[in-house]
Amino acid sequence: MNKEIHATRIGHVNLKVSNLESAIAFYTDVMGLTLMQRFGTGGAFLGYGGYHHHIGLNTLSSEGGAPPPESCTGLxxxxxxxxxxxxxxxxxxxxxxxxxxxxxxxxxxxxxxxxxxxxxxxxxxxxxxxxxxxxxxxxxxxxxxxxxxxxxxxxxxxxxxxx
Known part of the structure; x- marks a missing residue:
């Protein structure tokens, strides 16, 4: 197997959330990530062990939004x-x-x-x-x-x- 392909791994996920503050609280308090960087009121990066980010959170097009219906494609x-x-x-x-x-x-x-x-x-x-x-x-x-x-x-x- 190609060494470059074998060493490739999934790096992070970026989630569209409805409320940045509640999402940051959940992912830090419950899931144990650390807030690494904020981007005003529109986004944040959270990581484990000092890594720049494993999870990105953003409200750029989803602030106050509802979850997609169960029948939709996506994550x-x-x-x-x-x-x-x-x-x-x-x-x-x-x-x-x-x-x-x-x-x-x-x-x-x-x-x-x-x-x-x-x-x-x-x-x-x-x-x-x-x-x-x-x-x-x-x-x-x-x-x-x-x-x-x-x-x-x-x-x-x-x-x-x-x-």
Whole structure:
């Protein structure tokens, strides 16, 4: 494989949000990013570990806007990869606290994908967020022909948190 292609990775995502202040608060307080730079009242860059930005937020054409209808094309979700299960559980507990604090009745959905455990919920702009941690590659499921055999099994939130 071409070394340049193999070294390529996804760098950041830029989200159109309806309210910059609430989006910054959510992504810093709940998701743990650091505000790296603001662009007046129209945008911000947030990152982990001092990186210039993993998430861009902007209200350039979306301030006060509504989420797109479910049937529209576009971003399905933003995924946050945690280094291990303990870090994921701690992050999920912050999300549960946040959802209760804002009066949301949303219950994060837990899925076992075989290669990873993932939790799904929505940010203040109804953007689907995935938080996950990978299992060791030697634990990944394969079919009898040696092909990766991921799946999407629902897991109860309490069972995930207590396992």
């Amino acid at each position: 399905h979700h933003v995924a946050f990869l945690y280094p291990d299960r303990d870090a994921l559980i701690a992050a999920v507990q912050r999300v549960i606290t946040h959802l209760k604090d804002v009066g949301s009745d949303e219950v994060p959905q837990v899925r076992d994908h075989g290669v990873s455990e993932a939790i799904y919920f929505h940010d203040p702009d109804n953007i689907l967020i995935e938080m996950y941690c990978d299992r060791p590659t030697e634990a990944w499921p394969y079919d009898s022909a040696g092909n990766l055999a991921m799946f999407n099994k629902q897991v109860e939130l309490e069972a995930f948190l207590n396992s």
